[in-house]
Amino acid sequence: MGLEFYTSKLADAVNWARKYSLFQYPFVTACCGMEFMALWGPKYDVARFGAEFPRFSPRQADLLIIVGTITERQGPILRRIYEQMCEPKWTIAFGVCASTGGFYQNYSTMPGADQCIPIDVYIPGCPPRPEQVLDGLIMLQDKIQNGQGFVQRREKREHDAGKNKLKVLP
Amino acid sequence: MSLAVLQRAKELLGDTIKSTHSYRGDDTLVVDAAAIVEVMRLLKDEVGMDFLVDLTCVDYLGREPRFEVVYHLRSMKTGERLRVKAPLDEPEDGSNPALDSVVPLWAGANWFEREVWDLYGIRFHNHPDLRRILMYEEFVGHPLRKDYPKERRQPLVRRDPNE
Amino acid sequence: MAEAKKLVLGVQEPEDQSEYDREFSDDDELPTEPMTLNMGPSHPAMHGTVRIILTVEGETVKSGDVQVGYLHRCFEKEAEHATWTQVFPYTDRLNYVSPMLNNVGYALAVEKLLGVVERIPERAQYIRVIVGELSRITDHLTATAAGAMELGAMTIFFWCIKGREWIYELLEELSGARLTHSYVRVGGVAYDLTPNFADKVQALFPKLEKILKDVGDTTLELSFFRDRMDGTGVISRERAIQYGWTGPALRSTGIPYDVRKDHPYLVYDRFDFEVPVGSKGDNFDRFIVRIEEIRQSMKILAQAFAQIAPGKVVLDDPRIILPPKQEVYNSIEGMIGHFKLIVDGIKVPPGEVYSYTEGGNGELGFYIVSDGTGRPYKCRVRPPCFCIVSALPELIKDRPLADIVPTFDMMNMIGGECDR
Ligand code: SF4
Numbered sequence: 001m002g003l004e005f006y007t008s009k010l011a012d013a014v015n016w017a018r019k020y021s022l023f024q025y026p027f028v029t030a031c032c033g034m035e036f037m038a039l040w041g042p043k044y045d046v047a048r049f050g051a052e053f054p055r056f057s058p059r060q061a062d063l064l065i066i067v068g069t070i071t072e073r074q075g076p077i078l079r080r081i082y083e084q085m086c087e088p089k090w091t092i093a094f095g096v097c098a099s100t101g102g103f104y105q106n107y108s109t110m111p112g113a114d115q116c117i118p119i120d121v122y123i124p125g126c127p128p129r130p131e132q133v134l135d136g137l138i139m140l141q142d143k144i145q146n147g148q149g150f151v152q153r154r155e156k157r158e159h160d161a162g163k164n165k166l167k168v169l170p
Numbered sequence: 171m172s173l174a175v176l177q178r179a180k181e182l183l184g185d186t187i188k189s190t191h192s193y194r195g196d197d198t199l200v201v202d203a204a205a206i207v208e209v210m211r212l213l214k215d216e217v218g219m220d221f222l223v224d225l226t227c228v229d230y231l232g233r234e235p236r237f238e239v240v241y242h243l244r245s246m247k248t249g250e251r252l253r254v255k256a257p258l259d260e261p262e263d264g265s266n267p268a269l270d271s272v273v274p275l276w277a278g279a280n281w282f283e284r285e286v287w288d289l290y291g292i293r294f295h296n297h298p299d300l301r302r303i304l305m306y307e308e309f310v311g312h313p314l315r316k317d318y319p320k321e322r323r324q325p326l327v328r329r330d331p332n333e
Numbered sequence: 334m335a336e337a338k339k340l341v342l343g344v345q346e347p348e349d350q351s352e353y354d355r356e357f358s359d360d361d362e363l364p365t366e367p368m369t370l371n372m373g374p375s376h377p378a379m380h381g382t383v384r385i386i387l388t389v390e391g392e393t394v395k396s397g398d399v400q401v402g403y404l405h406r407c408f409e410k411e412a413e414h415a416t417w418t419q420v421f422p423y424t425d426r427l428n429y430v431s432p433m434l435n436n437v438g439y440a441l442a443v444e445k446l447l448g449v450v451e452r453i454p455e456r457a458q459y460i461r462v463i464v465g466e467l468s469r470i471t472d473h474l475t476a477t478a479a480g481a482m483e484l485g486a487m488t489i490f491f492w493c494i495k496g497r498e499w500i501y502e503l504l505e506e507l508s509g510a511r512l513t514h515s516y517v518r519v520g521g522v523a524y525d526l527t528p529n530f531a532d533k534v535q536a537l538f539p540k541l542e543k544i545l546k547d548v549g550d551t552t553l554e555l556s557f558f559r560d561r562m563d564g565t566g567v568i569s570r571e572r573a574i575q576y577g578w579t580g581p582a583l584r585s586t587g588i589p590y591d592v593r594k595d596h597p598y599l600v601y602d603r604f605d606f607e608v609p610v611g612s613k614g615d616n617f618d619r620f621i622v623r624i625e626e627i628r629q630s631m632k633i634l635a636q637a638f639a640q641i642a643p644g645k646v647v648l649d650d651p652r653i654i655l656p657p658k659q660e661v662y663n664s665i666e667g668m669i670g671h672f673k674l675i676v677d678g679i680k681v682p683p684g685e686v687y688s689y690t691e692g693g694n695g696e697l698g699f700y701i702v703s704d705g706t707g708r709p710y711k712c713r714v715r716p717p718c719f720c721i722v723s724a725l726p727e728l729i730k731d732r733p734l735a736d737i738v739p740t741f742d743m744m745n746m747i748g749g750e751c752d753r
Contacts, residue, residue: 027375029382030404030749031429034475034512038501041494073306074382074403075327077374103422106320106407107313108305116329127512194445194686222577224687224715228702240700242687242715246574246588249595253687278577281723289409304402304752313410320410 011147018062018088019141022051025061027081030068032095035127044130049137058084063140066119069097070110082117088151090140093119094133096126118150175250178217183209188257196253203239203256207270210241210254214275219243219252222272225282227290231316235259237267237292258292268293289314365391372737374403380479381748383722385729385737392733397726401719404748412712416678417443417519420712425513427714428750430475431693433468433504436517437461441598442688442699443519446681449648456644457521458599462637464516465599466630467504467534470541471497472693472745473581473623473630477548480620480742484561489548496544499537503530519679520654521647531638538631545624552620562617566728566740569614577720580695581622582744586614592691604636619743653679678707687715694718694745716750 028036039046055061058081070078082091093113096102099122101111113119120143123136143149147156176190176197186209188200201209213219223242230236235257243252258267271294272279283294284303291312294300302309309324373384382403388395408427412420424439425432440461444450478493501511506527508516516523552558568578570586583590591608593601609625611618647654651670660667683705689698698715721744729737 028380030406031426031512033380034429037475037478037494038498038511041498042491043495043498069404069406071403071405072323072326073405074374075325079327079329081375104406104411106410107318107322107324108405108407110323110325114329115325116327118329129511193684194448196686221574223689223696224698224700224713226700226713228711242698242700246590251687276577277572277575277727278720278723281719302402303400304405306402313407320407320414 012145015145015147019144020050022049022063022090022137022140023053023055023061024051024063024065025056025058025081025085026054026065026067027078028067029070029074030097032068032097032127035130035133036065036067036094039130039133044134046134046137049134049141051137058082059086061085062089064089064091064117065094066091066098066113067094069102069104070113070116071108072110073108075110075116078113079116088149088155090120090144090149090151091117092136092140093122094136095128096124098122099124102126120149175217175219175245175252179213179252182212182216197251198253198255200255200257203258203269206239206254206256207272207275210272210275213243213252213254217252218245218247219250221246222276222278222282223251225272225279225286227286227292229290229314229316237290239269239286239292241272266291266293268295270295271297273297288312291315367395374400380483380742381746381751383741383746383748383751385725387734387737389734392735394729394732394734394737397729397737399722399725401722401746402752404752406749406753408714408753409712412709414708416675416707417681417709418674418678420709421515421517422513425515426749427716427753428472428693428697428718428747429512430745430747431468431472432512432514433464433516434472434690434692434697436515437465437599438688438690438692438697439699440517440519441690442686442701443679443681445688446684446686446701446703447519447653447679448682449520449650449653452648452650453521454645454648455600456525456641457646457648459637459641460522460526460646461517462599462601462604463526463534463634463641464504464507464514464522466634466637467500469630469693470627471500473627474500474544476623476693476743476745477620480739480745481548481552481558483738483742484558486551486555486558489551492544492547496541499540503533503537506530506533518647518654520650521645525646531641534634535638538635541627541631545627549621549624559617561735561739562615562620562743564613564615564617565732565736566616566619566743567614568724568728572724572727573614576724578695578724579717579720580692581626582619582721583695584608585611585618585622587612592689592696596689598690600637600640601633603640604633606633606636616739616743680705680707681709689715692717692750694721694747694750714750714753716753718744718746719751722746722751 093099098113101109121136121140123132125132179199186202186205191198221244223244226240228238237258239256239258241254260267271283283297286292287300288302288304289312311318367388367390370387370389372387374382384400386398408423411423421436424435427435474493474497478490481489504514505511508514570588573583573586587610589608589610594608606629609622611622655674656667656670661671681703683703685702687698687700689696695717697717700713701709702711704710728740
């Protein structure tokens, strides 16, 4: 008990707040974008999960959704956008193209966006059904709650290693 | 479809035509690549083929001549269509094969010719702005040539694995 | 201690005070100088990945260098490594807003090279028309939705997406996939229509008509919408032809070129429909032409459902069509036929054809070359929106910066098709 107890409870509360207020930056490139529109539309309504508000500046977003094929030519741009986002941040690869390259294995497409940025949740499907995406979003929310996001884990590691003394939250 | 177009073109162009054929309803003219702009001008002004539908290239690796630049034309008045092919060989010294640009005749040829340069490495003389269009400038080689392997990537950025 | 260089914040007073003392008159314009701006490739007001390097002077665009190719997925290279049938999924993802139209276009090209176009069963041709027109409706709805959304008319976006959702559901029922259907085959279509398909589609018409009416009513009166669409992005007929424009964009200039009318394919010559044309060739014309085309598509659909007769949906030719599963499992011939078709692919005679259909954005052409094996030697798409976007630098030149967004939207650039 003691300080430890309170900080871990506080972390829980903060993570709980974070998971229901995801500000997304959609990096929409290809066909998956059509399903992404459907996700916003009246029927599937991603607003129910507190993640409906797209920010069109990476600096204001904390969830990067990579929707569609990433080509080698887009790699530097994607990397730059990811680096512009403030921490803590999470990423979702929407569709097989963003996850692994899908059935485009050739000189121009990148075999998965994780070649250039870390990814937290992969949603398979070509394109994934909106239900799958909602499922993926819930998985991400669980990850956030448990502090399992890529950036969260790195922060925890750094905290445990004695760096980042100022940050109380893991 | 219409032998009339072929007939008119033959009368007009004479020697620059190497051969003609019709297959599955598509009329084709094979012309001398050196005279392509002259041929196109005549086809556009005299035969009435005023719409450049498509411009592309085929790489017949191992065949002489290796490349064929293919133009598809349409007449907006009569709806007749015509395919014009210009065979093109690789120069001995290893430089890029080249022919004249048809941008002065059709503004739409601009991007098509850039694409052919990008993917097949065919130069177009007098093109206003011959840059790569689909691939990035750092890319080496011309990927749609038959001797470019399908999966040879040239990455611009990769993640640090220890991140 | 040496004096550090003073950090000056804010506006600095010029040394020369005479600039302040000068009298300004009304026709004294603020001086502008050219500035380079980067727009894209991930820009909120542009669907599709395109980058525009702009040189602006004040609010006026002096020149724009449009860079496409951010979604180059090597359709041709992939097609050269796949069998003729395996190319269908790639065609789905060309113009991913109207996958069925691409499927149909590609199937017709291969059939033309095989020389079997005339022998395709009539029912299959009708089904192709039906799914194609449904796809055209989704295409135009999406173009309208995205265009309106990027001008801030979010309500129109929701209406159109709702309408599109109904059609996706029907197409899913038919093909098993919401978006990437791969439903058409060389020689016919994969399965027959589901029971009551016609009724379900026809039940949609009044609802779609309501959406169209609402969208039309709103946009005709929405002054900000009209201000930004009317008279912007104007192109003349001659320039449009020079650039190789086709489809709704060309028709907005008043040229009634529609492949369905001018070179009827499938059974389009049996339907009575009109080709809506614009008059000025501006963005609003392109918008309104698309809306009107949705109505015409519904008209075609109604006629197609009235005319369609029962029958086979695939060609009767074991060299092209897979044998029924019954035979594959129970007879050696069926098994071998199945194996050969899957592994080696359909044997297409050597030669080359160019086949064209009316896609969502205009003339969608396939130029295919076969060397007699089971794989395409070359499979080129003539991308309609590539030609259309190539005119963008000209259309935005010397126009205000704000015109870029509506002009670009109404071109309906689809990355998959433009960059292939
Ligand atoms: S996963 Fe499929 S639908 Fe999504 S971008 Fe890739 S090819 Fe398109």
